[in-house]
Amino acid sequence: MKKIVQIGLLLLLVGPVVRAQGTPDPAPATRRTNAQATVSGYIKDAANGEGLIGVSVFVKETGSGITTNSYGFYSLTLPLGTYNLVYTYVGFTKQNRTIDLTSQNVRLDIELKEEGRDLQEVIVSTKREDDHVKDIAMSVNTVEMKTIQKIPALLGEVDVIRSIQLLPGVSTVGEGATGFNVRGGNVDQNLVLLDEAPVYNSSHLFGFFSVFNPDAVKDVKLVKGGIPAVYGGRISSILDVRMKEGNSKKTTVSGGIGLIFSRLTLEQPLFKDKDGQARGSFIIAGRRSYADILAKPFLSGDLKGSRFFFYDLTAKANYRINDKNTIYLSGYLGRDVFGADFGFNWGNTTTSLRWNHVFSDKLFLNTTAFYSNYDYLLDSDLKRKDPKDYFNWKSSIVNYSIKPDFTLFLKNNTLTFGGQAIVYDFQPGLANAASGGDVRTFGLENKYALESALYIGNEQLVSKRLQLQYGLRYSLYNYLGPGEAYEFQTDVPPNQRRFPVSTTTYDRNETIKTYGNWEPRFSAKYELNEVSSLKMSYNRLAQYIHLVSNTTASTPLDVWTPSTNNIKPQIADQIAGGYFRNLGKTGTEYEVSVELYYKWLQNQVDYIDGADLLLNKYLEGDLLNGKGRAYGAEFFVKKNKGDLTGWVSYTLAKTERFVDGINNNRWFPTRFDKRHTLNAVALYDLNKRWSFSATFAFATGTPATFPTNGYLFQGYLVPHNAENSRNNYRIPPYHRLDLAATLQNRKKRPTQKWESNWVFSVYNAYGRKNPFSVFFRQAEDKRTVTLNGEQVQIPVAEAVRYSVFATLIPSATYNFKF
Numbered sequence: 001m002k003k004i005v006q007i008g009l010l011l012l013l014v015g016p017v018v019r020a021q022g023t024p025d026p027a028p029a030t031r032r033t034n035a036q037a038t039v040s041g042y043i044k045d046a047a048n049g050e051g052l053i054g055v056s057v058f059v060k061e062t063g064s065g066i067t068t069n070s071y072g073f074y075s076l077t078l079p080l081g082t083y084n085l086v087y088t089y090v091g092f093t094k095q096n097r098t099i100d101l102t103s104q105n106v107r108l109d110i111e112l113k114e115e116g117r118d119l120q121e122v123i124v125s126t127k128r129e130d131d132h133v134k135d136i137a138m139s140v141n142t143v144e145m146k147t148i149q150k151i152p153a154l155l156g157e158v159d160v161i162r163s164i165q166l167l168p169g170v171s172t173v174g175e176g177a178t179g180f181n182v183r184g185g186n187v188d189q190n191l192v193l194l195d196e197a198p199v200y201n202s203s204h205l206f207g208f209f210s211v212f213n214p215d216a217v218k219d220v221k222l223v224k225g226g227i228p229a230v231y232g233g234r235i236s237s238i239l240d241v242r243m244k245e246g247n248s249k250k251t252t253v254s255g256g257i258g259l260i261f262s263r264l265t266l267e268q269p270l271f272k273d274k275d276g277q278a279r280g281s282f283i284i285a286g287r288r289s290y291a292d293i294l295a296k297p298f299l300s301g302d303l304k305g306s307r308f309f310f311y312d313l314t315a316k317a318n319y320r321i322n323d324k325n326t327i328y329l330s331g332y333l334g335r336d337v338f339g340a341d342f343g344f345n346w347g348n349t350t351t352s353l354r355w356n357h358v359f360s361d362k363l364f365l366n367t368t369a370f371y372s373n374y375d376y377l378l379d380s381d382l383k384r385k386d387p388k389d390y391f392n393w394k395s396s397i398v399n400y401s402i403k404p405d406f407t408l409f410l411k412n413n414t415l416t417f418g419g420q421a422i423v424y425d426f427q428p429g430l431a432n433a434a435s436g437g438d439v440r441t442f443g444l445e446n447k448y449a450l451e452s453a454l455y456i457g458n459e460q461l462v463s464k465r466l467q468l469q470y471g472l473r474y475s476l477y478n479y480l481g482p483g484e485a486y487e488f489q490t491d492v493p494p495n496q497r498r499f500p501v502s503t504t505t506y507d508r509n510e511t512i513k514t515y516g517n518w519e520p521r522f523s524a525k526y527e528l529n530e531v532s533s534l535k536m537s538y539n540r541l542a543q544y545i546h547l548v549s550n551t552t553a554s555t556p557l558d559v560w561t562p563s564t565n566n567i568k569p570q571i572a573d574q575i576a577g578g579y580f581r582n583l584g585k586t587g588t589e590y591e592v593s594v595e596l597y598y599k600w601l602q603n604q605v606d607y608i609d610g611a612d613l614l615l616n617k618y619l620e621g622d623l624l625n626g627k628g629r630a631y632g633a634e635f636f637v638k639k640n641k642g643d644l645t646g647w648v649s650y651t652l653a654k655t656e657r658f659v660d661g662i663n664n665n666r667w668f669p670t671r672f673d674k675r676h677t678l679n680a681v682a683l684y685d686l687n688k689r690w691s692f693s694a695t696f697a698f699a700t701g702t703p704a705t706f707p708t709n710g711y712l713f714q715g716y717l718v719p720h721n722a723e724n725s726r727n728n729y730r731i732p733p734y735h736r737l738d739l740a741a742t743l744q745n746r747k748k749r750p751t752q753k754w755e756s757n758w759v760f761s762v763y764n765a766y767g768r769k770n771p772f773s774v775f776f777r778q779a780e781d782k783r784t785v786t787l788n789g790e791q792v793q794i795p796v797a798e799a800v801r802y803s804v805f806a807t808l809i810p811s812a813t814y815n816f817k818f
Contacts, residue, residue, distance in 0.1 A: 049248030139225030184630025184655030185236025188547030226537030229471030246281035346376030481506030494661020626659030
């Protein structure tokens with residue numbers, strides 16, 4: 001039955017292509033009555049040749065238009081005639097072109113020039129000034145890199161992940177936590193893509209910096225709801241990060257020197273023709289922290305020789321074979337190392353190969369093949385002082401994928417369809433232990449899975465006011481051998497460890513368990529007038545992999561595991577609705593929006609008390625299956641233009657989970673539940689040389705499980721939760737103010753190529769001791785009490801607030817480009 005469904009979907013996807021490409025020309029009479037022509041092409045940045053994402057192409061005569069795709073390609077089909085096209089992109093000079101579509105299709109490539117100062121006024125934009133109201137997408141934020149570079153940052157270093165945490169619906173459990181949470185979702189429920197390859201740990205240095213080098217990033221888009229059918233595999237959000245393609249006009253070098261690390265980037269044209277036009281380009285960008293080098297003279301004893309640093313290398317090259325074919329090759333390599341005698345290191349490696357092919361003026365294809373590897377190593381003897389005695393442990397998750405994506409541009413419709421196949425290779429843990437030179441290897445066998453999907457979607461302009469986006473995705477998952485599958489006890493009370501009662505062995509590529517899910521998507525936009533609109537969306541998503549972690553915040557040593565015969569795939573259904581409005585004299589100075597959402601979650605992984613998560617062959621017996629719900633309201637006000645720009649976002653939300661056997665079978669808040677989250681960003685351009693910025697963040701404290709009482713055992717105070725409750729208290733609220741100032745250095749002469757600036761910043765300006773966690777311990781002092789007429793001393797418990805940063809942190813960074 002499933003094969004029949006797959007074949008049917010394939011025919012559904014291929015059918016429109018066959019009809020579009022293979023249908024003979026209509027009869028002459030029909031051609032005269034319904035004759036149409038198409039204008040298409042690429043839109044690029046005139047300064048560096050980069051394809052521009054989301055450029056608006058507007059037709060004055062019809063009042064309709066389209067935006068460029070992720071590669072800067074656009075296509076418009078119109079009745080025969082002469083038209084005036086307007087090309088607009090925030091921060092770039094508007095272009096008007098008159099085209100003659102009276103006889104044939106037109107190929108029209110455009111290069112847009114920057115407007116200079118206006119670009120600095122952009123904060124968070126979907127590229128067109130009126131997209132906030134006009135575009136069908138909701139729950140989507142696109143963050144301009146020039147804006148990210150202005151936001152105050154920790155130690156003066158620009159960071160993508162920290163920037164998106166200032167948007168509504170996005171949060172984190174605290175400083176030093178890897179990843180981010182979106183609308184009540186866990187960190188593993190976000191699909192983080194770097195040039196379409198998944199990144200499983202997006203953080204350096206335990207969450208203080210992200211893996212994305214800002215000098216190599218072109219576009220950052222966060223999708224929280226109304227997720228198109230092209231995306232799948234995660235149930236909370238999509239963070240789609242696109243890398244620069246490299247300057248195809250000239251050689252450029254840029255970088256920065258900061259207190260914690262330095263950066264260097266090279267961009268270069270490739271394969272220039274006789275006329276001087278480059279057929280390709282490349283970019284290579286590297287970073288390396290050096291806190292360990294600076295601290296080395298001050299370390300002694302056990303800390304001498306400690307290593308704590310990270311590095312990453314990002315590269316991309318492209319080559320235009322001809323007007324219809326372009327290939328892209330991009331990659332990322334990053335690593336963190338932390339420890340002295342005992343320590344660990346972790347890192348990501350990704351490679352993406354993409355082929356763009358233009359079949360016709362209406363049909364566009366992008367095919368992506370990627371490799372992604374996230375691994376980490378725990379080692380008891382980093383320095384190998386004694387090769388006869390050590391312990392190390394390695395774990396990893398590796399992906400291989402092929403993904404063809406088609407876009408068919410029709411009149412009033414944009415049809416997208418395609419598929420994807422992902423091969424998973426999980427290594428839960430492999431350990432080596434040496435004692436006296438005798439080495440023993442043990443661990444868990446690798447686990448394998450295949451996830452495949454077919455999808456089709458359509459964006460339809462029903463009328464000038466009503467626009468729809470709908471689609472369907474079918475995902476099929478196979479948990480594969482070789483390996484052993486266990487059947488566990490079923491008569492065990494909830495929240496108790498289950499033991500296996502039978503074992504079945506499977507051969508290589510033999511299917512152990514199969515899951516299939518239909519994932520419908522729907523969005524609608526109705527324009528109330530020129531400056532306001534209503535939007536709504538619904539989506540269902542399935543996720544077949546899980547992050548196993550029972551800590552307050554995920555760590556680099558958490559284990560990824562596939563869905564198995566005992567672990568079901570996660571499912572999420574989300575509905576959202578919102579009101580969007582533009583304000584101001586020209587209608588685009590301010591943006592205001594209010595969004596409401598409700599999310600239902602199935603098959604959420606939880607843990608029994610005392611669960612053993614590492615190198616546990618029977619891990620599935622320690623896992624519990626629950627359900628969740630998340631709902632809230634997001635308020636967003638943004639000022640787009642003027643010397644003072646910025647935004648304020650406020651999120652009122654609630655996230656809960658229900659697991660049989662936990663919290664006395666009652667709903668309880670998740671560990672990343674935050675009732676109130678407020679963020680404010682202000683950017684001010686004083687003059688051509690000085691600009692200032694500030695951010696303020698406030699959030700309700702995250703839930704935690706605290707003891708309700710305690711008892712004495714052999715003179716020690718043992719904490720105890722008599723109510724058997726989960727997340728029964730909250731740590732104190734979080735709030736922080738950051739400040740920054742940027743000084744542009746003067747050019748000594750107008751023709752000088754060297755550009756530079758200084759960035760001065762203060763993180764946590766008023767020195768707030770924000771708690772990351774609160775834990776309890778036995779105090780040194782004791783309390784004197786009377787028992788049976790005698791005075792005795794008993795130990796006293798004390799609560800300890802742990803803060804990652806308990807003071808302000810000033811910094812300075814020097815940036816350059818030539």
